[in-house]
Structures are given as C-alpha cells and as structure tokens.
Amino acid sequence: MTIRVLLADDQVLVRAGFRSLLDAQPDVTVVGEADDGRAAVALARQLVPDVVLMDIRMPELDGLAATRMITEDPVLAAVRIVVLTTFELDEYVFEALRSGAAGFLVKDTEPAELVRAVRAVHNGDGLLSPGVTRRLISEFAARSKEPEESAPLARLTEREREVVALVGLGLTNSEIAGRLVVSPLTAKTHVSRAMVKLGARDRAQLVVLAYESGLVRPGWLG
CATH class of the missing domain: 1.10.10.10 (Winged helix-like DNA-binding domain superfamily/Winged helix DNA-binding domain)
Structure with missing residues (x-):
C-alpha cells in the first residue's frame, strides 16, 4: 500500500526537500503541496491523503487552525497530521496535539527519521518519544x-x-x-x-x- 502524503509549508525549498526524500521511497508518494493553511485544508478535502506534514507558522491560515479544520471534518477522520516546528518545545505544539495532530517533528530531523515518522503515523502510532512527552506535556x-x-x-x-x-x-x-x-x-x-x-x-x-x-x-x- 502506498502512503499518500500532503505537504503544507510556506517555504518552497522545504517542500522540495521533503518531496524529493519521500518520493524516493517505494511505499510513499507526495500527492500535493500547499503554501498556506487554507490551501492545505482545501487540498486535504480534495485529495484525502493518508498523512499531512503541516508547518505551524504559515500565512492566510496557520497550521493550528488548519489542523483543527481537518481533524474536525468527519470525511477526513482517517487523515493523520504531523506538525512541523523549528524548536522541540515550540509553544504551539501542545495546542496542535490538542487539536488532533498525531505528533510533531522538528524541521532539521534526520531524513531517515522523517520517513520513519510518516510510516509510523500511517500505522496509527503517535509520534511522541517518551523523553519529548515528559518535557512537552509537563x-x-x-x-x-x-x-x-x-x-x-x-x-x-x-x-x-x-x-x-x-x-x-x-x-x-x-x-x-x-x-x-x-x-x-x-x-x-x-x-x-x-x-x-x-x-x-x-x-x-x-x-x-x-x-x-x-x-x-x-x-x-x-
């Protein structure tokens, strides 16, 4: 089964890097790209991807609002969202989890870890390591x-x-x-x-x- 991924980030180079990495995997394909939260929601409704890699800070509609809109849509119940952040303890990460995100990744994560994360959330696993859980949630x-x-x-x-x-x-x-x-x-x-x-x-x-x-x-x- 091919894992269908939607990329949502306002930085073209970030999206290009993620697409190149993910499309090189035999079981993953990038089905769309969005440069703001509103476009991410529209594409999610149109494409119904398996996983969305969602940047938190974007124009028009931020990643938090976009995450809520996607997770509250019954038609998109199976879509898993991973929020992307620059810092591990980004002040918005907890709110993203409350909004229904399956976990988060820092943008400078290792390529192999990004691929592993996409597969993990697609399998229904939450993307929170014990150490990060303790620091973040506490x-x-x-x-x-x-x-x-x-x-x-x-x-x-x-x-x-x-x-x-x-x-x-x-x-x-x-x-x-x-x-x-x-x-x-x-x-x-x-x-x-x-x-x-x-x-x-x-x-x-x-x-x-x-x-x-x-x-x-x-x-x-x-």
Whole structure:
C-alpha cells in the first residue's frame, strides 16, 4: 500500500526537500503541496491523503487552525497530521496535539527519521518519544487550570485507567507490559480499547487526555 502524503509549508525549498526524500521511497508518494493553511485544508478535502506534514507558522491560515479544520471534518477522520516546528518545545505544539495532530517533528530531523515518522503515523502510532512527552506535556500541562476528571473516564476499567496513565507518562507498550507484568499484546489491547472508549484518534491524543483528565499530573514526572 502506498502512503499518500500532503505537504503544507510556506517555504518552497522545504517542500522540495521533503518531496524529493519521500518520493524516493517505494511505499510513499507526495500527492500535493500547499503554501498556506487554507490551501492545505482545501487540498486535504480534495485529495484525502493518508498523512499531512503541516508547518505551524504559515500565512492566510496557520497550521493550528488548519489542523483543527481537518481533524474536525468527519470525511477526513482517517487523515493523520504531523506538525512541523523549528524548536522541540515550540509553544504551539501542545495546542496542535490538542487539536488532533498525531505528533510533531522538528524541521532539521534526520531524513531517515522523517520517513520513519510518516510510516509510523500511517500505522496509527503517535509520534511522541517518551523523553519529548515528559518535557512537552509537563511544561504545558503545568500552565493549565486544575484538571477535572472527565465523564468518559468512567467508561474505563481500572486496568485501562492504569494503562492510560502510563501512556501519559510516555511509556511504550513494551514498557507498560513490563510495569504491569502482562504481555505486550495485552498492553496494546488495553491501549486500543481505551482509545476507542475515550474517542482518541491516536496515542498522542491519549497522552493529552491523560493530563487533561487528571489521570497524570506534571509533578509526577521523573
């Protein structure tokens, strides 16, 4: 299966570099390019790509607003968005995750990492490393109001709540399995069921929900 990618960045050279790299892959093809957020939304609706690489800072409509418009469109429910940023702790990244982005990449990431990221989000994985999760989420969650436990959490079993909390701390499925002394497949099943019950598009949104619901607090991070 070929992964169809839409590029959204106002810098021509950035788009050209990404296109050259991705089109060279046997399982990836760039189906369109947009130089601002409004064009990105229009092309996403027209082309329905698998993955959108979305710059945050663009004219006309920024990447945050464009991300929200795409993720809120039921027709584009399967589209995965990776936001692109210059700095790892860009102040807008957390808002992008809240808006439904599957993760983020810094623009100077290694070529192999960019390709891996496209494949990862296409497979439904959130693009947040444990270390980045700890720094990013703790910084921005600390600025938020005191979280209130949301009603959807009542739908989770005790084990699922436990698993969601561990996802929020940045643990992988294998690490969760080790912590709970279960198989990696069992851990993955609990994560998948929690995502369905909470209406999370992907693992990245599950991390955000863990903090916003109060299952995890910034002070718990090591």
